Amino acid sequence: MASRGRRPEHGGPPELFYDETEARKYVRNSRMIDIQTRMAGRALELLYLPENKPCYLLDIGCGTGLSGSYLSDEGHYWVGLDISPAMLDEAVDREIEGDLLLGDMGQGIPFKPGTFDGCISISAVQWLCNANKKSENPAKRLYCFFASLFSVLVRGSRAVLQLYPENSEQLELITTQATKAGFSGGMVVDYPNSAKAKKFYLCLFSGPSTFIPEGLSENQDEVEPRESVFTNEREGGAFERRGIRGHQTRRFPLRMSRRGMVRKSRAWVLEKKERHRRQGREVRPDTQYTGRKRKPRF
Numbered sequence: 001m002a003s004r005g006r007r008p009e010h011g012g013p014p015e016l017f018y019d020e021t022e023a024r025k026y027v028r029n030s031r032m033i034d035i036q037t038r039m040a041g042r043a044l045e046l047l048y049l050p051e052n053k054p055c056y057l058l059d060i061g062c063g064t065g066l067s068g069s070y071l072s073d074e075g076h077y078w079v080g081l082d083i084s085p086a087m088l089d090e091a092v093d094r095e096i097e098g099d100l101l102l103g104d105m106g107q108g109i110p111f112k113p114g115t116f117d118g119c120i121s122i123s124a125v126q127w128l129c130n131a132n133k134k135s136e137n138p139a140k141r142l143y144c145f146f147a148s149l150f151s152v153l154v155r156g157s158r159a160v161l162q163l164y165p166e167n168s169e170q171l172e173l174i175t176t177q178a179t180k181a182g183f184s185g186g187m188v189v190d191y192p193n194s195a196k197a198k199k200f201y202l203c204l205f206s207g208p209s210t211f212i213p214e215g216l217s218e219n220q221d222e223v224e225p226r227e228s229v230f231t232n233e234r235e236g237g238a239f240e241r242r243g244i245r246g247h248q249t250r251r252f253p254l255r256m257s258r259r260g261m262v263r264k265s266r267a268w269v270l271e272k273k274e275r276h277r278r279q280g281r282e283v284r285p286d287t288q289y290t291g292r293k294r295k296p297r298f
Contacts, residue, residue, distance in 0.1 A: 007166060013132040018063070018084035026064040027090050033066060036122060039199065040067035043120040043160040044074060046188065046203055046213060055117035058152065059098070060105055060161070061124025065091035068098040071120075079116075081105060106141035108148035115152045119159035125202070126163045129170050139177060146181035149204075156207035159183075163200055171200075178204055186212040193218065266291030 008017050026032055049055050055076050059068050062080025064087050071078045078098040082088055088100050103110065106128050128141050149159060165171040175187070185204040191197040192215065203212060262268060269291035273283045 007164075009127050009130045013083075014127050015083045015085070018087050020086045020089075023064060023084065023086040023090045026066060026087070027094060036063075036066040037070050039122050039162050040070040040120065042190065042199070042216075043067070043122065043162055043201060044071065046160040046201055047118045047120065047158050049076075049118060056115070058109070058111075058116040058119040058149075060109075060119060060121035060149075061127075062091065062098070062100065063087040063122075065094055065096035065098065065100075067120060067122050068096055069094075072097040079111075081109065105145050106136075108144050109152050110148075111152040113151045114154050116157070117154055118157050119149060119153060119161075121159075121161040121163075123162060123164060125161050125174060126165060126170065129166070129173060139173060142174060142177035143180060146178045146183060146204075150182045150206055153206040156205075158185075158206070159202075159204040161202040161204070163202060165200060174202065178202070182206070184208075188213060188215045190216040191218065264291075 008014075011017055026036070047057075057071055057076050057078040059071065059078050059080040062068050062082050063084070065080060068078050068080050068091075079101060080088075080091070080096075080098050081101045081103050082091075083102070083104050085102060088102055091100055101110075105124070125142075125145075128145060129138050131138055153159060163174070165174065171187070178185070183204040183206065185202065188201040188203055190199040190201070201215075270286065273286065273290075
């Protein structure tokens with residue numbers, strides 16, 4: 001592991017940091033196994049999947065398959081994506097039940113649209129905030145990741161990404177690119193007053209925004225909310241404090257909800273075109289004919 005006080009992502013790219021020595025720790029160190037398993041359980045809980053129904057899930061940064069094994073134990077099917085060959089080799093040796101894919105999440109997720117019912121990720125997304133080459137742009141890599149993730153998820157499903165943001169600027173970079181890609185959602189913070197137990201979970205919605213669960217705390221009787229929410233208020237990026245002691249939460253723009261819109265109506269078409277523009281796609285200009293119902297052909 002990295003030396004105390006130094007973040008692993010500062011030491012180089014993840015495919016080099018997670019070598020054979022580091023990979024073995026994830027299958028032999030009982031403390032690391034316990035922490036990874038508990039975070040996977042919390043992420044799955046925040047997905048709010050239908051009860052007693054197996055789902056097809058994506059595990060970003062699956063590593064040696066610890067989080068995937070938890071998904072299997074809960075009755076779900078999954079595919080894991082990781083950039084480290086050494087970590088995936090350990091997963092193969094463990095004979096995990098999920099399918100494994102070697103790849104860089106910063107280059108996009110290579111699956112068809114609407115493939116997965118949900119996505120989890122444990123301690124992976126913050127790696128995209130660091131450029132290991134002059135040609136790498138963290139903002140572009142984050143957007144590529146979130147845009148492809150938005151595509152491969154079933155509409156209305158969630159992604160829960162546990163991460164370790166280095167500072168508020170890095171957290172803003174991540175959430176801004178997620179919003180730009182079309183997601184709504186918020187940040188759930190567990191145990192905000194604990195230096196060791198504090199955990200960040202980015203909860204993303206690929207459909208209309210729903211409620212954001214409260215973060216866990218040492219005293220569950222507290223009523224203070226422990227999450228930051230993406231909203232549709234555009235107030236110049238001002239911070240809003242919402243009861244998270246020692247942690248500033250921030251409002252982020254929320255894409256227009258399509259709830260109540262008639263499919264193929266003018267409002268529905270305009271909202272879809274605007275969403276595609278935010279995702280960087282080429283979209284034809286809006287005209288008086290946009291969304292007009294055409295007569296059937298002869």
